Amino acid sequence: MTATAAKNRIAMLSPVAWRTPPRQYGAWETVASNITEGLVARGWDVTLFATGDSQTTARLHSVVDKGYEEDASIDPKVAEYLHISEAFERAAEFDLIHSHYDFMALTYSRLVTTPMVTTIHGFSSSQIIPVYQKYRDSNFVSISESDRSPGLNYLGTVYNGIDLSLYPLQPTAGDALVFLGRIHPDKGVHLAIEVAQKSGLPLLIAGIIQDKTYFREQVEPHIGRDQIQYLGAVDNAGKNELFARAKALLHLNTIPERFGLVLAEANAAGVPVVAMDLGSCREVIKDGRTGFLVNNVDEAVACLHRLSKIDRTECRRNVEQRFSVDTMVEGYERVYRKIFQQQADQNS
């Protein structure tokens, strides 16, 4: 085996909360899937560690049949320990482990000689930071410039990429405002409702209910009034139906966005995005070109009359250039090459 070929063996460690790719919600699994499929298309030898029902053109290796969020009989703790350790027990079969598994996988990384790179999809709480600090000399990729923790060995930022074929351009604008995402205060569903009420425009809400109390108290009372509808969780076809009806996507996040896949998805379909200027939103949305960055509800309402000035084809073109699977995979290839080069330098 030549040195080059030997550098091709990638273990892709996806989460096992959901299938890879997920049926509906599951952002980390979506990204892991997109990277995997993109790498395979570009000739890499990839083994995907994911749930047994996952779908991939890579080699699939699984010890957990289904996502623990999709099968109540699975103990998440058992599933995670079995799944993560399995990849490390097979580390010698790979030249690189690419982990999407949060802080847990780091705790196995020093027990193998195969290098690892972790895409940090988000810091779920401040309590996990000490783990990242302990393993700060490992290799990390951030998904936006804004979502970084100081002191970690970042090799770069690689923006998430989406499969543009899943989100065809909707040539003309619809009549409704659209909220698409987890029903959770972080995502500002209540702010989207305020914007709809103040602007008098209909609002279509879709997404899994992650915070039941929030839904019951701040979302549900408005449903069925003021042309506000809740459509439940939607699959890909459902998303495209929403984009076809969308005048704009409202994404009024209340905490810094880590990346915001849905912003890119909406833009891919030609839908302008009105996003809170917090976290990564200004990295994804070009203010005044592919949507508007706002700081509060009133600014969001005020920008709605300028939506017609957004060029829908420019929205899509921006995604094609910056947030396509190809662009993302090229980003990861650069990261992988850095790691392989460092290894070669150390061994020479």
Place this chain on the structure above:
Amino acid sequence: MTATAAKNRIAMLSPVAWRTPPRQYGAWETVASNITEGLVARGWDVTLFATGDSQTTARLHSVVDKGYEEDASIDPKVAEYLHISEAFERAAEFDLIHSHYDFMALTYSRLVTTPMVTTIHGFSSSQIIPVYQKYRDSNFVSISESDRSPGLNYLGTVYNGIDLSLYPLQPTAGDALVFLGRIHPDKGVHLAIEVAQKSGLPLLIAGIIQDKTYFREQVEPHIGRDQIQYLGAVDNAGKNELFARAKALLHLNTIPERFGLVLAEANAAGVPVVAMDLGSCREVIKDGRTGFLVNNVDEAVACLHRLSKIDRTECRRNVEQRFSVDTMVEGYERVYRKIFQQQADQNS
């Protein structure tokens, strides 16, 4: 370093739910502490991996300051991953890792060459069995003959040992029945209450409330009536006060007991035990000699008039012989020697 000395370096991996030894409740940490202190007394070089506030004559290594059950600011998942992996990252410094850390530690065991033995303190649910099955060729110790899962490589049963100096013989019987343990349906507090009510004897209940609903519905309504008292959780001094007031310990477990440390503690103090004949109880209690094994409440009530026939010094002597720290440590020394011998055989 001679081969013999090299065999002396033991990493003792205690849980980090509580301090080692625990202040009050914490059976696994208690046993890990007793083994550690016993091994050190017998000349072994032991490093105890436990919370930072732990107390030991061994070398203490900690990455988690306090037990996650004692400090709400600690994320149990973070603490466990950091703590367990730390021991394995230092595996090369040891000749043996002795794990008290349930199934999680097994998932690191194949990534190091240092052998590991796991004391299985109990199977918390059927969902963890697949992990034990995957690692069934590792080394296991059961804490009773009854608490075994088929197919695992058991090197032996080592009964838990207690520090008898902590439980001085109470020479004369008290007047009350005593329940000591977690307030949980598994431990049959409600059955102890029934026995007290049917026999007309006072009942002293002590222990942490693990199942709040159970406490509220099946225990609390009886407190303050029929001479039934709840004393909360008790420390060692509190236990001895209870033993001084005890006519008998009632331990009417509703599921198979795994070992039953409290049975040995009561017997050490000279207190006879009335125990349900389920699981390991018949391995700890000699029926008619150190207490009585029963199958239901009526049998428990019926045996109370025979308590005076139990020789309290025989109760203590039985614990001295079979459930002392020395006896336990000798048991583990035999297990360790088996492992070292197997290693030597493989290397020769």
